[in-house]
Amino acid sequence: xxxxxxxxxxxxxxxxxxxxxxxxxxxxxxxxxxxxxxxxxxxxxxxxxxxxxxxxxxxxxxxxxxxxxxxxxxxxxxxxxxxxxxxxxxxxxxxxxxxxxxxxxxxxxxxxxxxxxxxxxxxxxxxxxxxxxxxxxxxxxxxxxxxxxxxxxxxxxxxxxxxxxxxxxxxxxxxxxxxxxxxxxxxxxxxxxxxxxxxxxxxxxxxxxxxxxxxxxxxxxxxxxxxxxxxxxxxxxxxxxxxxxxxxxxxxxxxxxxxxxxxxxxxxxxxxxxxxxxxxxxxxxxxxxxxxxxxxxxxxxxxxxxxxxxxxxxxxxxxxxxxxxxxxxxxxxxxxxxxxxxxxxxxxxxxxxxxxxxxxxxxxxxxxxxxxxxxxxxxxxxxxxxxxxxxxxxxxxxxxxxxxxxxxxxxxxxxxxxxxxxxxxxxxxxxx
Ligand code: IMP
Numbered sequence: 001x002x003x004x005x006x007x008x009x010x011x012x013x014x015x016x017x018x019x020x021x022x023x024x025x026x027x028x029x030x031x032x033x034x035x036x037x038x039x040x041x042x043x044x045x046x047x048x049x050x051x052x053x054x055x056x057x058x059x060x061x062x063x064x065x066x067x068x069x070x071x072x073x074x075x076x077x078x079x080x081x082x083x084x085x086x087x088x089x090x091x092x093x094x095x096x097x098x099x100x101x102x103x104x105x106x107x108x109x110x111x112x113x114x115x116x117x118x119x120x121x122x123x124x125x126x127x128x129x130x131x132x133x134x135x136x137x138x139x140x141x142x143x144x145x146x147x148x149x150x151x152x153x154x155x156x157x158x159x160x161x162x163x164x165x166x167x168x169x170x171x172x173x174x175x176x177x178x179x180x181x182x183x184x185x186x187x188x189x190x191x192x193x194x195x196x197x198x199x200x201x202x203x204x205x206x207x208x209x210x211x212x213x214x215x216x217x218x219x220x221x222x223x224x225x226x227x228x229x230x231x232x233x234x235x236x237x238x239x240x241x242x243x244x245x246x247x248x249x250x251x252x253x254x255x256x257x258x259x260x261x262x263x264x265x266x267x268x269x270x271x272x273x274x275x276x277x278x279x280x281x282x283x284x285x286x287x288x289x290x291x292x293x294x295x296x297x298x299x300x301x302x303x304x305x306x307x308x309x310x311x312x313x314x315x316x317x318x319x320x321x322x323x324x325x326x327x328x329x330x331x332x333x334x335x336x337x338x339x340x341x342x343x344x345x346x347x348x349x350x351x352x353x354x355x356x357x358x359x360x361x362x363x364x365x366x367x368x369x370x371x372x373x374x375x376x377x378x379x380x381x382x383x384x385x386x387x388x389x390x391x392x393x394x395x396x397x398x399x400x401x402x403x404x405x406x407x408x409x410x411x412x413x414x415x416x417x418x419x420x421x422x423x424x425x426x427x428x429x430x431x432x
Contacts (some may be wrong), residue, residue, distance in 0.1 A: 001220075001222055001223060001225070002217045002219070002225075002265050002266065002267035003215075003225045003226070003227050003255060003259070003261055003266055003267060004027075004221070004224075004225070004226050004227070004267050004269070004270065005226070005227045005229065005252045005255050005266060005268070005270065005329075006019060006020055006023070006226060006227065006228055006229060006270040006272065006321070007229035007232075007233060007250065007251065007252050007269065007271060007272070007275040007329050007331075008229060008231065008232035008233065008250070008270075008271075008333070008382070009172025009232060009233050009234075009271045009272060009275070009322055009325035009329070010140075010232045010233070010234055010273055010274060010278070010279075010318075010321070010325065011231075011232045011234050011235055011279035011320070012039070012230070012231040012232040012235060012276065012279075012280075013040075013274075013278055013280070013303075013305075013306070014232060014271060014272040014273050014274050014337055015042075015046070015274065015311065015337035015338060015385075015417060016041060016055045016057070016272045017041030017042050017043045017052060017227065017231065017268070018224065018228075018337070018417065018422070019042060019272050019335050019337070019415070019417070020041070020045070020057035020058060020228050021043045021045070021057050021058070022058060022228070022415075022422055022424060022425055023226060023270075024057065024058035024060075024061045024064050025061055025063075025064075026065075026224065026226075027029070027058065027064060027119075027204035027224045027225060027226040028064065028065060028218065028223040028224050028225070028344035029058075029064065029065045029066075029067060029215070029223055029224070029225045029226070030056040030057065030059075030064055030065075030066050030067070030214065030225075030226050030228055031053070031056060031066070031067035031068075031069050031211075031225060031226070031227050031228065031259050032055075032068055032069055032071075032072050032154075032227075032228050032229070032230060032258075033065070033069045033071045033072065033227050033254060033255045033257075033259045034069075034071040034072060034229065034230060034231075034248040034249060034250060034254050034258045035071075035072060035073075035106070035134070035228070035230035035231050035246065035248050036053075036055050036072060036073040036074065036075065036107060036132060036133075036134050036137065036230075037053035037074075037075050037078040037079075037132050037251065037307070037421075038053075038129075038130040038132045038134045038231065038246060039052075039053055039054075039230035039231060039307065040052075040053055040306030040323040041053075041057045041061060041228075041230070041306075042134060042306050042420070043057055044420045044421055044422075045060060045421070045422055047267055048089055048090070049088065050085065050089070050090070051306045051307075052077050052082060053079075053082055053307060054068060054072065054074055054075070054078060054079045054082060055068070055082050055083075055086070055098060056068070056228050057077070057228060057412070058226070058228075059086060059090075059092055059097060059098065060090055060092065060150060061096075061243075061318075062091070062092065062093065062393045064096070064097065065097055065099065066098050066099070067090075067098075067099045067100075067101070067211060067215070068098070068099070068100045068101060068104055068210070068281070069101050069104070069211050069227075069259040069260075070101040070102075070103035070104050070212075070257070070258060070259070070260060071104075071210050071248065071254060071257060071258020071259065072101070072104050072305065073104065073105045073106070073107050073134065073137045073138065073141070074100070074104050074105070074106055074107060074149065074203070074431060075105065075106075075107040075112075075133065075196075076194045076196055076202070076203045076320040077185070077192070077195055077199045079131070079199070079202070079203060080199035080202040080203070081200060081236045083098075084196070087166060094206075095205060096104075096138050097207055098207075099206070099207045099208075099209045099214070099417040100149055100206050100207070100208055100209070101208075101209060101210070101211035101414065102130045102148065102149050102150035102208050102209065102210055102211075103148055103150065103210075103211065104139070104148060104149045105137055105141045105146040105147065105149075105349075106117025106137075106140075106146070106148065106149065106151075106166060107132065107133040107134075107137045107144045107146055108133070108137075108146045108155075108164060108168070108196075109146065109165075109184060109189060109196050110136075110164070110165045110168035110169060110172070111133030111137045111168070112131065112132065112133035112136075112183070112184050113130055113138040113168065113169075113172060113179065113182055113189060114133070114136040114168055114171065114172055114178075115131050115132070115133045115134070115135060115136055115385045116131055116182045116184075116234065117175050117177050117179070117182070117432050118135065118136070118175075118214075119132075119170045120175075120177050121163075121175050121176075121177060124373070126282055126325075127243060127244055127245075127281060127282060127283070127291070128244075128280065128281025128282040128283070129205075129281065130305075130307050130308050132307070134246060134247050134248075135205030135248075136168070137248045138193065138247035139247070140164070140246060141302030142344070142404070145164060145167070145389050146160065146383055147160050149203070149208055149312040150208070150283075150296065151404065152200065152203065152204055153208075156188055159215070162248055163335050163391055177206055191217075193280070200203060203334035206218055206262065208391065209262050209277065211259055211260070212261070213260075215261055216260070216261060216265075217260050218263075218297055219265065224316060227252075227259060227412075228256075229250060229252070229254075229255075230250065231246050231248070231250045232250060232325075233250055233251050233324075233325035233328055233329060234279075234325065235250055236250045236251050236328070237249055238247075239248075239251060239324075241283055241284050241368040243368070244281065244282055244284065245283075245339070251325075251328045251329050252266065252269045252328075252330060252331075253329075263393050264373045268332045268333060269329050269330050269331050269332050269333070270331070270332070270333050270334075270335055271325065271326055271329055271331035271333070271334050271335065271411070272337060273317075273322055273325075273334065273335070273336060273337070274301075274317075274336075274337050274338045275317060275336060275337070275338055275339045275341065275342050275401075276301075276305050276314065276315065276316055276338070276341065276342065277314070277315045277316065277317060277321075277401075278301070278312040278313060278314050278315075279312065279313050280305045280308065280312050280313070281310075284368040284369035284371070284372045285313055285315055286315075286318065286351065286354065286368070286371045286372060287315035287316040287317070287318045287351045287373050288313050288314070288315040289314055289315045289316065289337060292316065293345070294313075294314045295314075295342060296344075296345075297314035297315075298311060298312065298314050299337070300341045300388055301314070301338055301341040316348075316350060316351055316352045316373070316375065317350045317351065317352055317385070317405070318363050319351055319352055319405070319408045319409065320351065320352075320354060320361075320363060320364055321351075321364055321407050322405075322408075322409055323362075323364075323410070324363065324364035326409050326410070326411055328334065328349065331411055332411070333411070333412065333414045333431055334406075334409070334411050334413045334414065334415045335413070335414065335415045335416075336402070336405070336413050336415070336417065337416070337417040337420055338352065338414050338417065339385065339398065339417065340384075340385050340386075340418045340419055340424075342380060342381075343381065343382070343383065343384055343385060344380075344381060344382065345375055345380040345382070346380050347378070347379065348377070348378050348379075348380050348401065349375040349376070349377050349378075349382055350375065350376055350377075350378070350404065350405075351373035351374065351375055352374055352376045352408065353373075353374040354372060355371075355372045355373075355374055356370045356371055357370075357374075360374065363416075376404070377406060378395060378397065378400060378401055379397050379400075381395035381398045381401075382397075383395055385398075385418040386418075386419070388418060388429075389427050390424060390426060391416075391426055391427070393426075394426065398416075402416070402428070412428075412429055413428055413429075414427065414429045414430075414431050415427055415428060415431075416428055416429055
């Protein structure tokens with residue numbers, strides 16, 4: 001058996017959580033391979049809405065094993081909150097169905113403190129980080145200073161913790177920022193640190209695995225594995241519009257490193273994208289709409305961050321950026337989400353090319369902030385999709401929109417999502 005991969009093709013928040021939830025009955029294992037609790041994967045089911053930050057989106061399916069891979073970074077406090085909500089509201093056997101890699105790194109309270117210090121020191125050049133400690137934790141990982149899940153079992157754990165904490169406090173003291181004024185999750189540093197320490201008890205109750213052996217042996221035994229990406233391809237540390245990116249590789253090749261599987265084990269790559277674009281945080285966004293249509297998309301699409309609650313910036317679909325993401329990920333199947341958000345629009349625009357100085361270009365440029373969008377326009381379908389359950393019921397104008405995207409990107413759309421619930425999903429083609 002091989003690993004299928006599901007990734008976001010824009011700036012995150014493409015609706016990956018719902019698609020994983022829909023696909024999860026087809027898989028024995030769902031594994032997160034990168035990122036941390038900067039992610040917010042929303043799943044709506046049977047009247048409940050769950051926002052998962054660290055736990056893979058297959059957790060509501062009782063027959064699926066969920067793995068937090070070695071490429072993921074974990075905040076014990078946030079993970080415990082997620083576990084508590086699931087235990088209370090869903091019929092899930094967390095301690096049976098959730099496994100954690102021994103090699104995953106821990107996000108310390110001082111990583112979050114440093115994130116806040118760095119962001120406030122940046123002034124107007126802020127990245128707009130989620131302030132979950134992502135950048136500082138990955139920095140310690142590559143700087144070989146990090147603390148891993150496997151270290152929790154070590155008698156030296158608390159010493160390691162203190163050493164790293166003191167090092168962070170030393171760094172933070174070099175900035176002219178009042179550390180006492182910084183709150184984490186609305187708590188003072190000391191309060192947060194106390195709860196973080198308590199949360200280690202929950203973390204220690206989870207089954208810890210050697211992810212690379214576990215997944216490869218599962219594949220040899222015929223198990224089906226889906227790797228679940230977080231954030232989006234345009235936030236990739238190497239390929240996004242640097243420095244306005246996250247601190248991990250978000251594209252499909254990162255699965256090999258983040259789970260410990262060789263490249264030859266990757267099979268299908270599912271790319272999820274919204275019918276328009278959104279981003280949170282700062283950075284270039286050529287198709288951004290700072291007008292009433294942008295406000296309409298935000299309201300209609302409930303475009304407020306599921307991790308930070310921030311209003312998301314909204315704009316038209318950017319085809320060259322989508323094609324770039326499809327190329328980097330090697331996408332084999334496209335999933336279009338939030339189509340219903342466009343239901344009431346008379347006219348829909350799509351960025352088809354960019355203009356930089358006097359030149360028209362179709363590739364994603366090194367300096368994305370220079371790119372001015374060149375649009376094509378299509379008539380909207382101006383009707384509800386609520387009662388559409390199969391592809392033949394889709395309005396002709398929506399069919400034309402799908403066709404436009406497929407021809408420009410060169411990959412077939414297999415599924416169209418018309419609402420947040422599992423059932424609001426239309427299969428356009430079989431997934432082969
Ligand atoms: P960080 O990953 O928290 O350091 O944030 C870096 C940038 O990535 C900021 O613009 C964030 O808003 C953005 N970002 C991080 N995670 C997500 C996500 O899951 N969805 C959308 N944007 C994200």
